Amino acid sequence: MHEDLNILIVDDHPMTVNGYINVLSEEKFEGYELSFTRALDCKQAYDHITEAKDSGKPFDIAYLDLSLPPYAEKNIFSGMDLGKLLREATPDCIIIILTMHSEASLIDRLIKEINPQGILCKSDIDIDEFLNAFKIVFAGNTYLSSKIVKSLKDKVFDNYNLDSYDKQILMRLTEGILTANIPNYIPLSLKDIEERKARMKNILMQGRGGNDQELIEAIKKIGIL
Template sequence: MNLNILIVDDHPMTVDSYINLLSNSELNKHNLHFIKGYNCQEAYNKINMYVKQNTPIHFALLDISIPAYKELNINNGVDLAQLIRKKFNMCKVVLLTMHSEALTVDKIIKQINPEGFISKSDINFELFPVICQKVLNGDYFKSPTIIESQRELFKKNINWDDHDSQILILISEGVKTVNLPNYIPLSMSAIEKRKANIKDQLLEGRGGDKDLIDKARKLGLI
């Protein structure tokens, strides 16, 4: 059986390491074909080429933090994963990250529901091909740091949805409240209400944006 595997990471040595590990694992019983990308634009072009050829991508290993393709607003591995979900609905997606902030993890799981979600600090050369084999066999895998990040959110009893998470993340990135409707499909009054709810939960209603971000960082949410 042919197995087309897309690997995207901005470090060529990392991509080659993944290829070597998978080539020398149980997966080598398949006819493995590796598709390499080092940034969002390269990956987009490869995905598009496979779409045009009507050839499936079976498995995608995507680093989250990779150089963006600004012209098409594909900013990271999560945006690539969304594209893959639309174009190849049978493709199994594994996301790899160095970031495990609770709200970021929660947002990605809600957006993508990847078959695999791995903190790079949790894996080694032995474990990596085993995880990939499990995912290809139909299992879902979250590494310990990702699981702990989800537990933290649950323990803090944070009660909000993806839009609320986006509001907090965007404010932490320096986006002014007045500009939030440019990023989130909600009215200014709806955004203000949600922001007030976030402040109630984290600051008991007191403080400004800086206090809110400081508190969220202290809690490990962003």
């Protein structure tokens, strides 16, 4: 006996919607029968979401493009608004955002207002990554495509006023390279590297200081690398 997995796919390009469905349909998901619902604009998506909730068969997974023809009558102007509607109507629905944009300000809004399980930048995913992302979020984990991750990391660097040399120093430290050997990888003197490390420890560790291992742990906790 297979359990139905109700999947909503919203994109204003019919060929894109059909492509997503074909990719997922060709994969076997043991114990599940995939059932797809298409929407090409905000109105269609709104109607499907409300009807699914009222019928007692809400969507388990929703793929939402952000740029969509609006449904002004219901104040639904984008995939962002649809995501918020889904979160209210079906809190347990797994939401995956599809977008051409990767600006950190947009990603911040998505996380704060919707907290989707996946955010995929259309320009850096292929069929294999699309399918892999589905499996990861369905298993209960979060998936961010590479441009989304880079955007978030770059924002963290901007927030802490760290430049490309700082980033290279941090990368070398996480690779286990001793400070004394870092000048072999970066065109800075050992004195400059030590000074940059001291400044980063002061910034990232809130003035507590500490050794290189503690700096690495601080880096990982903040999510810089």
